[in-house]
Structure formats: structure tokens, C-alpha cells
Amino acid sequence: MERLLEIKNLRTSFFTHVGEVQAVRGVSFHLDKGEAIGIVGESGSGKSITMMSVMRLLADNGKIVEGEILFEGRDLAKLPENEMQKVRGNEIGMIFQDPMTSLNPVLTVGDQLMEPLIKHKKMSKEEAFNRAVHMLELVGIPSPKSRMSQYPHEFSGGMRQRVMIAMALACEPKLLIADEPTTALDVTIQAQILELMKDLKQKINTSIILITHDLGVVADLCSRINVMYGGLIAETGTTRDIFYNPKHPYTWGLLNSVPNPKNLVKERLKPIDGQPPDLLKPPAGCPFAPRCQYAMRICMTQRPPLFEIGEGHKAACWLNHKDAPKVEAPIRRGDL
Amino acid sequence: MNKPLLEIKNLKKYFPIKKGLFNKTAHYLKAVDNVSFTINKGETLGLVGESGCGKTTCGRTIIKLYEPTDGQIIYDGVDIAKFSDKQMLEYRKKMQMIFQDPYASLDPRMTVGDIIGEAIDVHKLMGPKEREERIQYLLNRVGLNSEHASRYPHEFSGGQRQRIGIARALAVQPEFIICDEPISALDVSIQAQVVNMLEDLQSDLGLTYLFIAHDLSMVKHISNRVGVMYLGKLVELADSNELYTKPLHPYTQALLSAIPIPDPDESAKKKRIVLEGEIPSPIDPPPGCRFKNRCRYAKPICSEQEPVFKDMGGGHFVACHLY
Ligand SMILES: Nc1ncnc2c1ncn2[C@@H]1O[C@H](COP(=O)(O)OP(=O)(O)OP(=O)(O)O)[C@@H](O)[C@H]1O
Ligand SMILES: Nc1ncnc2c1ncn2[C@@H]1O[C@H](COP(=O)(O)OP(=O)(O)O)[C@@H](O)[C@H]1O
Ligand code: SF4
Ligand code: SF4
Ligand SMILES: [Mg+2]
Ligand SMILES: [Mg+2]
Numbered sequence: 001m002e003r004l005l006e007i008k009n010l011r012t013s014f015f016t017h018v019g020e021v022q023a024v025r026g027v028s029f030h031l032d033k034g035e036a037i038g039i040v041g042e043s044g045s046g047k048s049i050t051m052m053s054v055m056r057l058l059a060d061n062g063k064i065v066e067g068e069i070l071f072e073g074r075d076l077a078k079l080p081e082n083e084m085q086k087v088r089g090n091e092i093g094m095i096f097q098d099p100m101t102s103l104n105p106v107l108t109v110g111d112q113l114m115e116p117l118i119k120h121k122k123m124s125k126e127e128a129f130n131r132a133v134h135m136l137e138l139v140g141i142p143s144p145k146s147r148m149s150q151y152p153h154e155f156s157g158g159m160r161q162r163v164m165i166a167m168a169l170a171c172e173p174k175l176l177i178a179d180e181p182t183t184a185l186d187v188t189i190q191a192q193i194l195e196l197m198k199d200l201k202q203k204i205n206t207s208i209i210l211i212t213h214d215l216g217v218v219a220d221l222c223s224r225i226n227v228m229y230g231g232l233i234a235e236t237g238t239t240r241d242i243f244y245n246p247k248h249p250y251t252w253g254l255l256n257s258v259p260n261p262k263n264l265v266k267e268r269l270k271p272i273d274g275q276p277p278d279l280l281k282p283p284a285g286c287p288f289a290p291r292c293q294y295a296m297r298i299c300m301t302q303r304p305p306l307f308e309i310g311e312g313h314k315a316a317c318w319l320n321h322k323d324a325p326k327v328e329a330p331i332r333r334g335d336l
Numbered sequence: 337m338n339k340p341l342l343e344i345k346n347l348k349k350y351f352p353i354k355k356g357l358f359n360k361t362a363h364y365l366k367a368v369d370n371v372s373f374t375i376n377k378g379e380t381l382g383l384v385g386e387s388g389c390g391k392t393t394c395g396r397t398i399i400k401l402y403e404p405t406d407g408q409i410i411y412d413g414v415d416i417a418k419f420s421d422k423q424m425l426e427y428r429k430k431m432q433m434i435f436q437d438p439y440a441s442l443d444p445r446m447t448v449g450d451i452i453g454e455a456i457d458v459h460k461l462m463g464p465k466e467r468e469e470r471i472q473y474l475l476n477r478v479g480l481n482s483e484h485a486s487r488y489p490h491e492f493s494g495g496q497r498q499r500i501g502i503a504r505a506l507a508v509q510p511e512f513i514i515c516d517e518p519i520s521a522l523d524v525s526i527q528a529q530v531v532n533m534l535e536d537l538q539s540d541l542g543l544t545y546l547f548i549a550h551d552l553s554m555v556k557h558i559s560n561r562v563g564v565m566y567l568g569k570l571v572e573l574a575d576s577n578e579l580y581t582k583p584l585h586p587y588t589q590a591l592l593s594a595i596p597i598p599d600p601d602e603s604a605k606k607k608r609i610v611l612e613g614e615i616p617s618p619i620d621p622p623p624g625c626r627f628k629n630r631c632r633y634a635k636p637i638c639s640e641q642e643p644v645f646k647d648m649g650g651g652h653f654v655a656c657h658l659y
Binding site for chain 1 (some may be wrong): 386387442449493494523524525526527528529531532535548551552553555556557575580581590591593594597598599600601602603608610611613614
């Protein structure tokens with residue numbers, strides 16, 4: 001497999017009047033061509049900011065403080081803005097959480113789809129029109145030709161999300177970043193969108209990074225998962241590693257906090273109690289320590305390194321140190 | 337447990353669509369159209385369905401935040417459907433609602449204490465000292481601190497705001513609470529906290545819930561029975577385990593098959609029914625079965641006759657010509 005993206009020790013901060021918010025505190029991972037990976041973690045864990053750093057779409061007070069973002073070998077972290085504009089929407093497409101905020105309400109859907117094709121792909125108006133119609137067809141919008149002249153508000157939520165996907169894919173990007181693409185949608189529409197992304201991955205070999213807090217969605221689409229917590233990677237591995245052999249107490253908590261629809265006997269849910277860390281003053285040790293029932297003395301003072309569990313499977317938790325006490329993962333999966 | 341607290345009979349809520357020069361009502365948006373069900377004392381009834389199918393409108397009509405177009409709302413033996421505002425006052429205490437959006441449903445200019453105390457003041461339930469104590473008690477009850485009373489909503493996270501909404505609903509000691517998507521805007525780990533809290537409150541205070549959501553696995557977890565709505569109609573209603581193991585209506589089957597399963601092997605094995613097409617407009621909906629344009633079993637009769645909502649045995653109701 002050929003490497004498409006390699007993020008090395010990325011640190012991104014926001015400089016606010018109260019101090020430096022360390023949103024991403026040293027994150028590394030990679031993505032191969034044609035692969036779909038997931039990033040999961042609770043609100044504020046740094047998922048979006050990691051990907052916004054890749055797109056270089058940070059707010060004015062945000063800055064990549066350290067690290068490399070190698071996209072086909074080029075370091076995006078150091079690319080001048082005019083070069084970056086050729087990457088955005090052309091080589092990397094992005095779908096945002098709320099389609100309405102990223103579609104322009106005063107431009108027709110057709111114009112919005114055609115613009116990057118004319119700009120980046122140097123297509124004629126006619127070529128761009130045909131390609132845009134084709135894209136709408138591909139994402140399953142009925143009578144796409146007549147839809148081209150409509151405005152975003154004339155589309156339903158699910159259709160807008162499809163238009164976003166069509167826009168993100170129009171230039172055939174090598175990488176598609178999808179930030180909670182289905183969170184705001186109904187399950188039936190969510191299922192349609194997920195099928196569509198799977199289909200596109202096969203048809204045009206797009207690599208996908210899917211950000212979500214829905215474990216069901218990653219299980220369906222992704223071959224590997226990065227679990228983020230407090231601006232760091234807590235655990236990384238294949239989807240099977242994360243679901244069947246998790247090695248981090250935060251991953252355990254995440255897996256246990258969702259009900260299993262196959263359960264016929266009612267079981268109490270097990271939430272993760274407590275609050276995520278304040279990234280203005282991130283803790284010196286393990287960021288999960290205040291909420292972790294297994295926390296040991298070392299956890300308070302020293303940040304756990306990513307311990308190698310198996311091939312490509314790593315977990316940032318001291319329990320994986322060879323001298324640590326042995327703890328059985330409290331996972332209810334076995335009885336499925 | 338099996339005594340009905342609430343009986344909804346043929347409930348309708350139509351919104352007039354005004355058109356033209358004289359603002360004449362040309363059409364009706366049939367948001368809730370002939371819906372019947374009961375909720376037993378101490379029970380949780382779940383209500384699911386796609387966005388726009390009428391869940392919120394149904395809930396708001398039951399507590400008469402909307403005037404029902406037609407039908408009966410029998411609360412503890414009394415039909416309140418045509419009650420005046422004055423007659424409703426007593427019932428407003430008994431029936432409360434937790435709203436869908438924890439960001440929009442709290443007045444940003446009011447302190448948390450006043451938000452929670454507002455209903456106490458409206459109903460003139462207690463003096464200042466007692467009121468204060470009640471607010472403190474409620475804050476603690478929903479897992480917040482006493483000192484949070486003097487703060488403003490924007491200082492709280494989504495999960496905390498939803499707790500404030502719950503404390504507000506509890507302030508007047510209601511018997512019946514409509515929870516309108518109380519967790520949809522929250523993260524999974526916070527969702528579990530709020531759901532556990534709702535369950536504890538129910539068993540401690542003997543509450544009855546109507547729980548509206550589109551996350552089917554969470555609805556199944558919390559509900560004794562679940563009703564499925566489609567385009568203003570209740571299409572199926574059954575015990576939650578029964579509904580999930582033996583769904584009868586083609587729409588319910590599609591909904592259930594669309595739930596993403598947090599387990600990669602199970603997910604790979606699962607056969608999905610991906611629904612084609614969009615939900616039709618609720619304005620002058622087509623005759624016959626409203627699901628027919630997306631149903632893979634549709635037959636001629638489905639376009640002509642509206643299927644009756646009938647009991648298939650054991651309280652498993654379905655409205656479909658297949659049965
Ligand atoms: N413009 C900003 N100024 C200051 N802090 C910010 C800014 N944008 C994000 N942050 C902080 O960065 C951290 C990570 O935010 P991010 O949006 O990546 O979280 P997330 O994992 O995507 O969460 P969600 O699930 O809510 O989208 C949070 O602590 C957030 O408050
Ligand atoms: N005040 C109103 N005036 C007109 N139409 C409304 C009003 N409130 C809701 N509707 C319509 O009623 C239908 C059902 O809405 P709602 O009950 O909010 O759906 P849900 O909660 O299931 O998403 C929708 O088509 C919606 O647009
Ligand atoms: S390093 Fe320590 S505190 Fe952190 S997750 Fe592991 S056991 Fe818990
Ligand atoms: S009544 Fe007909 S169209 Fe409607 S759900 Fe049943 S089979 Fe399908
Ligand atoms: Mg985000
Ligand atoms: Mg609603």
C-alpha cells in the first residue's frame with residue numbers, strides 16, 4: 001500500500017486572552033491510498049482541529065506549533081497559502097458537520113459544484129456542467145439536471161449532505177475528510193450516506209478520514225481507528241483491535257457507554273463520569289487519569305507513551321507496561 | 337403499571353398553509369393525523385421516526401402547547417383536549433416537557449436558579465425560602481452543584497444544560513414528562529449519563545415518560561414500548577423487545593436495519609434495507625398508505641385504501657395491508 005498522508009507529532013494551539021489552548025498536543029498517524037480510517041473521541045478531544053490543521057483552515061488565533069503533515073511527501077504545514085489553495089477542494093475534499101454552514105445560500109447548487117471544476121480543473125463551462133450533473137447523479141439526487149439551478153434551502157437535510165459530498169468529490173480528491181457527516185441526519189439517511197461513501201471508495205479509490213463519536217458508524221466503514229482523548233491519541237489499531245481487544249480504559253469506557261440493541265435484558269448503561277481535561281492547563285501525566293478507575297501513581301506525573309500491543313496496535317496507557325498490574329478489560333462484548 | 341395515565345384517541349394537528357392575496361387557507365400540513373395510543377402509569381413509551389414526521393408536534397399537542405385540531409387527550413380519566421387555558425393550569429403542573437435543543441431552550445439572560453424556579457413562581461407554589469431549598473435540591477438531584485444556581489446557561493456544556501432542562505421540568509413535581517430528543521445533541525458518553533439519570537428519577541419519583549428520539553438503540557434501551565411514526569401517522573406500536581425482534585411494518589424493518597451496530601463483525605453480517613427516495617411532503621399527503629412510494633411490498637390496494645391501525649395480538653399494533 002502506498003502512503004498518502006503522514007502526520008508526525010502535530011501540535012496545534014489557539015492563543016486566547018486567557019492563554020494557550022493546546023487543542024492538539026503531539027498527534028501522529030498515517031493513511032494509505034484507498035484506505036478509510038476513523039477518528040473517534042468525545043467533544044473537544046481535538047478531532048476536528050487535527051483535520052483543520054491538515055486543511056490549514058484554523059481560526060486566526062490558531063497555529064500549528066510543531067510537526068509535519070506529509071501529503072504525498074509534501075509538508076502541508078509549511079506550504080504557502082497560495083499553494084494550499086490548490087490542495088484544498090482539489091486534492092483534499094472536506095465534508096463538514098453542518099452542510100448549511102458550508103454551502104453558500106445565495107448561489108445555486110450548480111454554480112457551487114461547477115466553480116472548483118472551472119478553477120482547479122480548467123474545465124469549460126459546458127464540461128463543468130456535465131461533470132456536476134454526473135456528480136449529483138452519483139450521490140443519488142433524483143433529476144439532477146433540474147436540481148442544478150436550485151438553491152441549498154430547497155434541498156432537504158439529507159440531500160444537502162449529498163450535495164456537500166458531491167462538491168467534495170467533484171475534483172476527484174485523493175483524500176476525503178468527513179467531519180461527523182451523518183451526526184445531524186436520521187438513521188435511514190445516515191445509512192444511505194454511508195453506503196454512498198463505501199461505494200465511492202471502491203469506484204474512485206478515494207481515501208477517507210471519518211471523524212465521529214458514533215462507534216457504529218466507524219465499525220461500518222473504517223479499517224483502522226484512532227481514539228483521541230485530551231488532544232492526544234489514546235489508542236490506535238485496526239477496527240477489530242479497537243472493538244475486540246481494546247487496551248485503553250478510555251476506549252473501554254467509550255465501548256461500554258452505548259447500549260447494545262441486541263440485548264433483550266435491560267442493563268444499566270456505564271457512562272464515563274467526570275469532565276475532559278482543560279486544555280489551557282493540560283495535565284502533566286495521563287490526561288484520562290482524573291476519570292480513570294485504574295489510575296496509578298505514575299499516571300499523575302508522567303504521560304504514558306504509546307505502548308506497542310501488536311502490529312499497528314498501540315495504546316497510551318501505563319497498564320500496558322510490562323511491570324504494571326494485570327487488568328481484565330471490562331468489556332461486555334463477548335455475550336453478543 | 338398497567339393502568340393508563342394517558343389515552344390519546346384519534347389525535348390530529350393540522351397546520352394551515354396560507355396562500356394567495358387574501359391569505360386563504362388553501363392547504364393543510366397534516367403534522368399529526370389520527371394518532372391513537374395509551375401510556376401507562378410509570379411506563380416509558382418511546383416515539384421514533386424520521387425528522388419531520390410529527391414526533392415533536394405530537395408531544396406538544398398532548399400537553400396543549402398546540403391546540404389539537406381534533407381527537408381526545410384523556411389524562412387520568414379526564415379529556416383535556418378542549419380545555420381552556422384556565423382549566424389547563426392544574427394540568428400544566430402535572431405534565432412537563434424537556435426540549436430537543438439544550439442550547440436554544442434555556443433563556444440566556446436568566447440565571448439557572450431562576451430558570452428552574454420560573455414554574456414554581458408561575459404556579460405560586462412556595463415562599464422564597466422554600467423555593468430556594470427546592471432549587472438547591474433539584475440542582476443536586478440532577479448532578480449539578482448548589483452554586484450553579486447563580487450562573488448563566490452559556491457557562492455550561494451541552495450535557496449540563498440538558499440537566500438544567502430536566503431540573504426545570506421537575507420543579508413543579510410533575511407526573512408525566514415528555515422528553516423530546518433529550519440526548520440527540522450530546523456526545524455518547526454524556527448520553528449515557530443523562531439516560532441513567534432519567535431512569536433513576538423515574539423509579540424514585542414514579543414518573544411516566546414519553547421519550548422522543550431518532551436513535552433507536554437508545555429508545556429501545558429506555559422504553560417499555562415503542563411507537564413508530566411516519567409522515568404524521570403511527571404505523572407500528574409494540575413492546576420494545578418485540579418491536580426489535582419482530583418488526584412488522586416495512587418502514588420499521590428499514591429503520592431497524594439502518595441502525596449502525598458498534599461491532600465490526602456483526603455490522604459486516606448485517607443485511608441493510610436502504611430506503612430509496614425521500615419522505616413525501618406532509619402537505620396534502622397522498623391517499624392510501626403514506627409509505628407506498630418507498631415500500632418494496634406495495635400493492636395496488638396500498639394506493640387506494642389507508643391501512644387500519646390494528647392489534648395483531650399482545651398489544652402489537654400495525655397499520656399495513658400486508659397484515
Ligand atoms: N477558535 C478556537 N479558540 C480557542 N479554542 C478552540 C478553538 N477551536 C477549538 N478550540 C478548542 O480546541 C479543542 C479541540 O476542539 P475540536 O473542535 O477539535 O474538538 P472535537 O473533538 O472536534 O469536538 P466536537 O465533537 O465537539 O466537534 C477544544 O478544547 C476546543 O475548545
Ligand atoms: N408551527 C408550525 N407551523 C407549521 N408547520 C409546522 C409547525 N411546527 C411543525 N410543523 C411541521 O410539522 C411537521 C412535523 O414537525 P415536528 O413534529 O417538529 O417533526 P419531528 O419532531 O418529528 O422532527 C413538519 O413538517 C414541520 O415542518
Ligand atoms: S495511563 Fe493510568 S490513568 Fe491513564 S488510562 Fe492508563 S491507567 Fe488510566
Ligand atoms: S400498506 Fe402497502 S405500501 Fe404501506 S407499508 Fe404496507 S405494504 Fe407497504
Ligand atoms: Mg468537531
Ligand atoms: Mg423534533
